[in-house]
Amino acid sequence: MSEILFIAHRIPFPPDRGDKIRSHHVLKHLAARAPVHVATFADDALDFAAEPELAAMAASHCLVRRSKPLPLAAAEAMVTGQPISLTAFRSGTLARYVCKILATRPISTIYVFSGQMGQYVPENFRGRLIADFVDVDSAKFQAYAARDGGVKGWAQQREARLLQAEEGRFAAQADTNLLISDAEAALFRARLPAPYPPAAGVDVRTLGNGIDSDTFDPARVEAEPQLARFTGPRLIFTGQMDYAPNIDACLRAAQRLLPRIRAVHPDASLHIVGRNPAPALTALSGRHGVHVWGRVPDVRPWLAGCDLALVPLEIARGVQNKVLEAMAMALPVVLSPEAATGIPAQDGTEWLQGADDDALVAACLKLLENRNAAAAMGEAARRFVVEKASWPAALAPLDSLLGVAAGNARDAA
Template sequence: MSEILFIAHRIPFPPDRGDKIRSHNVLKHLADLAPVHVATFADDALDYAEEGALAAVAASHCLVHRSKPLALAAAEAMVTGKPISLTAFHSRALADYIRTTLKTRPISTIYGFSGQMGQYVPQDFQGRVIADFVDVDSAKFEAYAKRDGGLKGWAENREARLLRAEEARFAGRADVSLLISDEEAALFRLRSGGAARVCTLPNGIDNQAFDPGEVRPEPQLAELPYPRLIFTGQMDYAPNVDACVRAVTRILPRIREAFPQASFHIVGRNPAERLSALASQGVHVWGRVPEVQPWLAASDLALVPLEIGRGVQNKVLEAMAMALPVVLTPEAATGIGARDGAQLSIASDDDALAAACIALLQDLPHARSMGRAAREYVVGHASWSAALADLTQLAGYAPMAARDVA
C-alpha cells in the first residue's frame, strides 16, 4: 500500500490563516487517500498545542520548533548563497525524519507545501513529487524591492533573484507544480522557463462554517456605532500591515467626512507594532480571536486595500461567504473571479476606495444585495470540495481531469 509524505513550512493546524487554511484542507484530502506522514514546523506554543490534532490525522509526524533568528538565517544565506527563505526553514531534525521515513515507509508521493520545502526532496526519490507553491513568492519580493529601495531593497532584490532560481529548480524536479489561481500559474510558467507542468489548484471556503445565518455577531463590535469596517488576516504580514496603515491614514478620514462615527477594525494574530500604534478612538486592533466569523457578522463592510497581493485572498472569500459587502483593490481581487459592482466593489486609488465604501454604506439595500450575491458566488464556485477535485488524480490515486494552464 502506497503512502504519502507531506512537508509543510507550518503546521496545518489551526486553520486560522491563509497558508494554514490551504495546507489543512489539502492534508485532510490526502489523508483520505492514503496514510500520510507529516514533516512540519511550529512557530510558537499555540502551534505546539495543535500537535494532538496533527497526530489524529497523520500516520506519523515530526513537528520542529522554528526558532532560528532571522539574523542567523540571513547570515547563513549570505555564506551559502541561498535565499533566506530556505535557510530560515532548514532543520537537521526535519531532514533526518524525512530521510528515515523515505527509507522505512512505502512512500509513493511527496507533497511539498511552499517553495521553501523543495530543499527536503531528495534528487534520487523515484516516486511522484508535487510542488505546491501557492503563489509566486519571488515576485512578491521583487515588488518589495521596487517599493523600498536602498539597502533593504537590495536585500529584497537578492531574495527575489535567488528564490526565483529555487522555484525553477523545484518545479523542474517536481512532476507537477501547483499555483492558487490561473493568473499565478501563468506568471509562474513564464518565470520558470515554461518547462515545468503547471496546474491551478484554487483555494476554497467552508460554506457551513462561514454561514451568516448560523453565526452570532461579536458583541464587542456589534455594540459600536454604524458603520463598522473590518480587515482580517495575519497581522505581522507586511502587505497586510501596509494595507491597514493605508486604510487608517488615507481612506478612513475620507469616509469619516460622510460618516463621522465610522470605525475600522483590525482582526488577526500577531499585530505589528505599526498597527498597535494606530489604535485610537475609532481604530481598534483586536489581535488574535478564537474565530473570525462573529467579527465579520458584526461588521458592515470589509475594506481590503492591498497594494501587494499574491494568489487568492482568503480574507476576501471569508467576508463574501459571510454575505459582507467587500471593497478591495485589484491586487486583492486577483483570482477570485467575482464581478465588480455585483458581488464585490473594486477600486484602485484612495479616493475611489473611499467613494466605493461611502456609496455602499449610504445604500443599505444595495450593500445587502451585494453581500447576498457574494455569498451565492462563493457557495457556487469556491467550495473546498470543488477546489480540490483534481488533487486525487494529481497525487496519482485516480484518473481525473486536471486543470492545466496553457
C-alpha cells in the first residue's frame, strides 16, 4: 500500500483556529485513505498536549517546537535573501524526518499544507505533490505594506516580493495547487511570477472549507453563563487574537462601531473571544462595553450566548471560519465584504454586509431592533451551512487528486 507524507506549519490539533480546522479535516480525510506520516510544528505547550491525538491518527509523526525568535528568523532571511516566512519555519529536525520517511516508506503522495513548508520537499521527488496554499500569503503582506508605510512597510513589501517568488517556484513544482476559494485561486494565478505564467501549465484549483454543522449546532450547547450578566445586546468577534487582521477588525469594532451602536443601545457590549489577545485589545477590556475573554475551552457557548456576530475585517484572505461557525450556530452575522469572500451566501437573507462603517452600524441596528428578523436570518444562515458547506462535500475533490475512488478508505494513495 502506498503512503502519504503530510507536512504542515502547525499541528492540526486541537482544531481551534482557522488554519488548524482546515488542516485537521484534510489530515482526517487523508488518514482514512492511506497511512499518513506527519511533519509539523507546535507553537506552545497546549499544542504538545494534543500530540497523543496526532499519534493516534498518524502512522508516524515528527512534532517540533517552533521556538526560533522572529529577530533571528529575520536575520537569517536578510543574509540568505529569503522571505522570513521560510526561515521562521526552518528546522533541521523536521528536514531529517522528511528525508528519513521518503527513504524508508513507500510515499506516493506529499501533501504540503501552507506554502512556507514547500522548502521541505526535495526537488527530485517523483511522486504526486499537492500544495495547499489555502490563501495568497504574498498578497496579504502586500496589503500590510500599503497600510503601514515607512520601514515597517518596506519590510512587508520585501516579504511580499520574495514570498511571491517562492509561491511561483513551489507552484511550478507541485502537480496540483489548492486555494480556498475561486477568488483566491484567480488571484494566485494572476500573481504567478515569470517564468511561471498560467500558460506554463501550473495547475491551480479551488478546495473550499467546510463546517461541522453537527458540532456547531445551537441545540447541542447552552449559552455561556458569564454572558448572563450583560443584559443588553451582545455582539461577538471570535478568532486568533494576535493575528494582525483580527486585531485591526476588533479595534475597528470597539473604537468606531460599538460607540455608535451604544448611542442607540447604551447597554450593548462587544465580546472578543480567542486566544492570545494582543495588548492593544486587552487594554480595552472592561471599558465602554468591550470585554476581552482570551482563549476559551469551547467557542460554541459564547456564540450561543450572543445576539449578533460582527466581523468587520479590512484585510482578509480566503474563507473565514469564524463566519461559518457563527452561521452554523444560527447567529445573525454582520460583516464586511472582505470577510464575506469565498462564502456564497445571500446578502440580506443569510447575513448582512456593510461596505463601510456607516453601513455596518446600520446593519447591526437593523437586526438589534427587529429580533424576529434577526432570528429568521440566523435560521437561514444555519440552513445554508447544513446544505452547502459540509466538510465531506468540501473535501470530496481530494479523492480524485489522490487517485482513489470517492469515499474509499485505505484504498490507495
